[in-house]
Amino acid sequence: MPDTEMEYTKLGDTGLEVSRFCLGCMNFGSDREWMIGDEEDSRKIIDRAIELGINFLDTANVYSQGESEEIVGRAIEDYDREELVIATKVYGPMGDGPNKQGLSRKHVLDQIEASLDRLGTDYVDLYQIPRWDETTPIEETLHALDHLVETGKVRYLGASTMAAWQFTKALSESDLNDYARFECMQPQYNLVDRQEEENVLPVCEDQGVGVIPWSPLGGGFLTGKYDRDDARERFTDENWVVLDAVEAIADETDATPAQVSLAWLLHNDVVDAPIIGPRSVDHLEENVAALDVSLSEAEMERLEAPKQPTWSRAIADL
Ligand SMILES: NC(=O)c1ccc[n+]([C@@H]2O[C@H](COP(=O)([O-])OP(=O)(O)OC[C@H]3O[C@@H](n4cnc5c(N)ncnc54)[C@H](OP(=O)(O)O)[C@@H]3O)[C@@H](O)[C@H]2O)c1
Numbered sequence: 246m247p248d249t250e251m252e253y254t255k256l257g258d259t260g261l262e263v264s265r266f267c268l269g270c271m272n273f274g275s276d277r278e279w280m281i282g283d284e285e286d287s288r289k290i291i292d293r294a295i296e297l298g299i300n301f302l303d304t305a306n307v308y309s310q311g312e313s314e315e316i317v318g319r320a321i322e323d324y325d326r327e328e329l330v331i332a333t334k335v336y337g338p339m340g341d342g343p344n345k346q347g348l349s350r351k352h353v354l355d356q357i358e359a360s361l362d363r364l365g366t367d368y369v370d371l372y373q374i375p376r377w378d379e380t381t382p383i384e385e386t387l388h389a390l391d392h393l394v395e396t397g398k399v400r401y402l403g404a405s406t407m408a409a410w411q412f413t414k415a416l417s418e419s420d421l422n423d424y425a426r427f428e429c430m431q432p433q434y435n436l437v438d439r440q441e442e443e444n445v446l447p448v449c450e451d452q453g454v455g456v457i458p459w460s461p462l463g464g465g466f467l468t469g470k471y472d473r474d475d476a477r478e479r480f481t482d483e484n485w486v487v488l489d490a491v492e493a494i495a496d497e498t499d500a501t502p503a504q505v506s507l508a509w510l511l512h513n514d515v516v517d518a519p520i521i522g523p524r525s526v527d528h529l530e531e532n533v534a535a536l537d538v539s540l541s542e543a544e545m546e547r548l549e550a551p552k553q554p555t556w557s558r559a560i561a562d563l
Contacts, residue, residue: 265519271522276312287320304364319365333360335353357393375431403457436506437467462503468502487548493547
């Protein structure tokens with residue numbers, strides 16, 4: 246079977262072209278038992294992703310305490326840097342000291358240097374704050390991030406997982422101070438986690454902010470590979486009903502449940518590029534082929550019908 250043809254889109258209102266899938270790099274490293282551990286295996290996924298046309302990679306300084314960035318850095322040496330869109334993040338703890346985390350000017354300026362070093366590059370395309378820092382004024386963080394854009398170390402700014410009021414405040418502070426603003430939001434968003442429809446997604450739509458959902462398969466739940474007897478957080482009665490709809494449509498469309506779930510995101514106008522987190526080349530190929538799955542409006546409605554999204558403050562504390 247020939248490879249799926251990759252599609253590209255502008256990230257939000259920017260001129261930046263990104264592939265319709267972003268490669269999540271959280272699995273590359275050895276911090277946790279479920280991670281890939283082996284660099285060669287991670288490298289195979291990165292190489293195949295780029296071969297399939299993915300030009301967009303998402304990592305973070307905290308993923309295996311820098312190991313993920315290092316693996317990505319070594320992998321991209323072989324490719325045309327100008328064609329790649331490398332995203333990373335600052336916020337989580339990079340050590341025990343009180344200044345080794347958060348969004349202070351000091352930590353942001355320290356960590357961009359550390360990330361550039363590990364990634365072996367002169368600039369990061371998308372620098373993201375994955376959470377709101379309650380202990381640092383947002384003006385301080387925005388000023389530091391603006392400085393990074395001004396000095397060419399960062400091309401675009403992004404944010405993730407926060408309350409709509411916080412994101413709106415950050416956008417308006419940037420506008421008031423003439424700082425570079427967040428061009429991209431990374432929310433947890435998939436068929437069983439749709440609370441962001443009642444939180445940050447309307448802000449993104451209104452403000453022309455790009456959307457790159459994390460956990461697009463609900464951490465694997467939406468692949469349909471789990472047993473109903475297992476007890477896990479996502480295994481609620483309501484979520485199993487969603488999965489029933491996913492599996493029925495997968496049968497009817499000759500696709501897999503993972504592909505139907507990803508296709509639902511791709512068909513959603515607010516979404517630019519779901520961040521897939523494959524643990525193998527097989528996962529990657531299956532997920533990318535979701536671009537070939539076409540869903541009708543009636544099918545989209547069937548997938549959405551079992552859930553009525555509501556926002557809970559607890560999501561921002563994930
Ligand atoms: N901003 C944030 O706060 C935040 C948080 C989390 C993640 N992220 C980003 O989002 C990326 C993706 O998140 P995620 O890993 O939770 O995404 P996901 O796609 O929802 O879940 C990935 C997991 O699903 C399973 N899987 C994926 N494709 C599969 C397939 N075709 N068949 C069967 N199983 C499959 C694998 O787990 P098993 O093989 O173990 O079953 C894989 O580790 C991360 O790499 C990271 O870049 C950001």
